[in-house]
Amino acid sequence: MFIGRLPYLSFHSTVTSATVVGLDTEIKKRVKGNKQWMSSRCFVFDGTLSHETILDGSVGILFADPGSEIGEILTKEAGPEKLSANPTWAPELIATCFEIQTSNPDLYPEILNRSFPFNRLTPVKKIQDNDRIINVIRKLIEKPEETINVVELANEIGMSESWLQHEFKNVVGLPIRAFRKWFRIKSAVIAIKDGASLADAALSAGFYDQAHFTNAFREIFGISPSSVFQKGKSIRWYIQNEQIEKILRTP
CATH class of the missing domain: 2.60.120 (Jelly Rolls)
Incomplete structure (x- = not known):
């Protein structure tokens, strides 16, 4: 927010x-x-x-x-x-x-x-009832810095790649790669909230560098992260981390 x-x-x-x-x-x-x-x-x-x-x-x-x-x-x-x-x-x-x-x-x-x-802020029921999609979400959220191979993900949970792509979008509302992009950015913002610099936050979330993070942030929000998070800015902001913890609950 x-x-x-x-x-x-x-x-x-x-x-x-x-x-x-x-x-x-x-x-x-x-x-x-x-x-x-x-x-x-x-x-x-x-x-x-x-x-x-x-x-x-x-x-x-x-x-x-x-x-x-x-x-x-x-x-x-x-x-x-x-x-x-x-x-x-x-x-x-x-x-x-x-x-x-x-x-x-x-x-x-x-x-x-x-x-x-x-x-x-609670997960919708169709996520709670789908353990295989929860396992995929867990991988995407817990290790945002890692490159994700959708074929390998599908094999791990016993689905074809095409069916995983279809089922993930149906349940979550986003394609897998868009979801991963969102949580990479969210992971970087959480790091900034904890005191990391823009550059360190970008690297910890799996971006190549600060410029890569800035471009991804601007594509989603229409502004650069420096216009929000740099010291001296008058913008109030808050990020809720509880949702991640709820999705990552033990089934």
């Missing part, structure tokens, strides 16, 4: 579903291929949608983990057009963002865990 004054967000696809709220004024958003701008206080969008955003004032942006209940909620809210505006819970999310802006970072987990939609 990012809260604060962010720069213009160039065309990007977030991989996973997300929502953005304007804290001071409405947001302008345009879908790739359309010339017309849309304005709204809150947008919800599917991760496959390529779009750009003009932000005038402070905003809050929430990204859902693939396979989480909140991810399912946001995807359904985005609808068949993959983009919708002003959900009924937008005022609650806006109030949560304002509370975070004036609170000590140590209180962020408490604030978010009692607020929609963070209070619904």
Whole structure:
């Protein structure tokens, strides 16, 4: 989650579903291929949608983990057009963002865990009921720095490569490589939260170097990691690690 004054967000696809709220004024958003701008206080969008955003004032942006209940909620809210505006819970999310802006970072987990939609961060049932997909997810999350061979993964769990690709996307909502990319970036951000530099965080998550991490981050979020995480930036941010622990539970 990012809260604060962010720069213009160039065309990007977030991989996973997300929502953005304007804290001071409405947001302008345009879908790739359309010339017309849309304005709204809150947008919800599917991760496959390529779009750009003009932000005038402070905003809050929430990204859902693939396979989480909140991810399912946001995807359904985005609808068949993959983009919708002003959900009924937008005022609650806006109030949560304002509370975070004036609170000590140590209180962020408490604030978010009692607020929609963070209070619904649990794996969806179709993941909980699929041990073979959980084993694949475990490998992707526990060792983000390792190169993944999908054929070997499929052989390990007794599936064909094509069926694993199909079943993984059906259960999790993302292709395997997109899921791996998301959690590599998340692993790097967790390292930054723990005090690592951008360069060290990038290497620990399996990126070739800081530039590789920066390019991957910009592709998903539309901005560079330095614009969010460098010291002196006024952006409040928080990353929830609980979802990983829930997915990695012992079956």
